[in-house]
Amino acid sequence: MSMPQQVRLVEVGPRDGLQNEKQPISVADKVRLVDDLSAAGLRYIEVGSFVSPKWVPQMAGSAEVFAAIQQQPGVTYAALAPNLKGFEGALAAGVKEVAVFAAASEGFSQKNINCSIAESLQRFEPIMAAAREHGVRVRGYISCVLGCPIDGDVAPEQVAAIARELLDSGCYEVSLGDTIGVGTAGDTRRLIEVVGRDIDRSLLAGHFHDTYGQSLANIHASLLEGVAVFDSSVAGLGGCPYAKGATGNVASEDVLYLLNGLGIETGVDMAALVQAGQHICNVLGKANGSRVARALLAREQA
Numbered sequence: 001m002s003m004p005q006q007v008r009l010v011e012v013g014p015r016d017g018l019q020n021e022k023q024p025i026s027v028a029d030k031v032r033l034v035d036d037l038s039a040a041g042l043r044y045i046e047v048g049s050f051v052s053p054k055w056v057p058q059m060a061g062s063a064e065v066f067a068a069i070q071q072q073p074g075v076t077y078a079a080l081a082p083n084l085k086g087f088e089g090a091l092a093a094g095v096k097e098v099a100v101f102a103a104a105s106e107g108f109s110q111k112n113i114n115c116s117i118a119e120s121l122q123r124f125e126p127i128m129a130a131a132r133e134h135g136v137r138v139r140g141y142i143s144c145v146l147g148c149p150i151d152g153d154v155a156p157e158q159v160a161a162i163a164r165e166l167l168d169s170g171c172y173e174v175s176l177g178d179t180i181g182v183g184t185a186g187d188t189r190r191l192i193e194v195v196g197r198d199i200d201r202s203l204l205a206g207h208f209h210d211t212y213g214q215s216l217a218n219i220h221a222s223l224l225e226g227v228a229v230f231d232s233s234v235a236g237l238g239g240c241p242y243a244k245g246a247t248g249n250v251a252s253e254d255v256l257y258l259l260n261g262l263g264i265e266t267g268v269d270m271a272a273l274v275q276a277g278q279h280i281c282n283v284l285g286k287a288n289g290s291r292v293a294r295a296l297l298a299r300e301q302a
């Protein structure tokens with residue numbers, strides 16, 4: 001398997017990153033983040049979620065964020081939708097691409113979306129039908145592909161079966177999420193090998209959280225297996241409310257540094273990305289979670 005020459009980065013910071021923040025974040029700050037990210041050259045940005053505000057209060061203002069961002073040509077601005085109500089909210093906000101999200105473990109499915117895996121897949125059917133009718137593209141996520149904070153080990157065959165169902169129902173791509181960041185490069189290769197038996201690897205994306213510091217190794221392992229789409233979060237924003245100590249996604253800056261070093265094309269400007277990440281960290285009063293951003297900013301100040 002040869003390494004891809006081009007990689008698509010899916011920037012999930014405004015959604016996966018910010019959804020876990022307890023402090024209020026203004027619509028203006030969220031809009032600035034999204035606009036900074038598109039200006040940095042990111043061509044796919046997950047802007048928000050149309051989920052129950054009782055479950056994820058931070059995403060309640062997603063429609064306002066969509067209304068205020070400066071949508072650039074060639075950039076996909078996506079949102080999460082867990083059910084038809086969420087899809088309709090997204091549609092009303094003018095969203096052209098949504099993501100549905102399932103889990104590979106029953107425990108996480110119940111905790112995150114209050115239903116079994118089978119029920120969640122059934123719940124997506126009316127979304128897929130409505131999406132077809134309105135010309136909205138649907139991406140699929142599977143959480144806990146390399147381990148679950150509630151159920152423990154997850155069989156790659158289980159992930160493969162759910163990925164197959166999501167693609168058969170109409171998702172154009174499935175993002176495999178190591179939600180609690182426990183997986184190693186070996187686990188990642190085995191997972192892609194099993195999922196890839198029946199599914200073309202061009203239909204898979206990797207979504208690695210960095211809790212155990214393995215995310216870049218897992219991305220490299222995925223690249224060697226022919227995966228060419230990766231989700232990441234600027235400044236490593238994020239966490240997981242159901243796993244104590246879980247950190248955010250792999251930082252976008254760190255992924256870009258890895259890809260630049262491999263000569264893989266992304267079209268993203270490092271300096272602008274670092275500025276975007278540092279600005280939102282200043283707003284949140286948080287340390288920057290990207291090691292690359294910290295190193296580059298320290299060099300600037302030296």
Ligand SMILES: CC(C)(COP(=O)([O-])OP(=O)([O-])OC[C@H]1O[C@@H](n2cnc3c(N)ncnc32)[C@H](O)[C@@H]1OP(=O)([O-])[O-])[C@@H](O)C(=O)NCCC(=O)NCCSC(=O)C[C@@](C)(O)CC(=O)[O-]
Nearest residue numbers: 050051052055082085086101112113114141143144177179
């Ligand atoms: C799925 C539900 C709604 C089920 O939640 P439920 O309580 O079973 O739903 P329900 O249908 O019984 O509705 C309960 C209330 O929520 C409202 N409601 C219902 N749906 C919506 C909606 N779409 N938008 C706004 N409101 C909604 C509904 O109207 C009702 O309001 P009430 O009558 O009580 O006032 C809930 O569990 C939920 O919203 N969960 C979302 C959880 C979430 O967003 N998690 C984070 C994203 S997933 C993730 O981060 C992982 C990922 C993707 O990044 C990959 C990885 O790292 O693994």
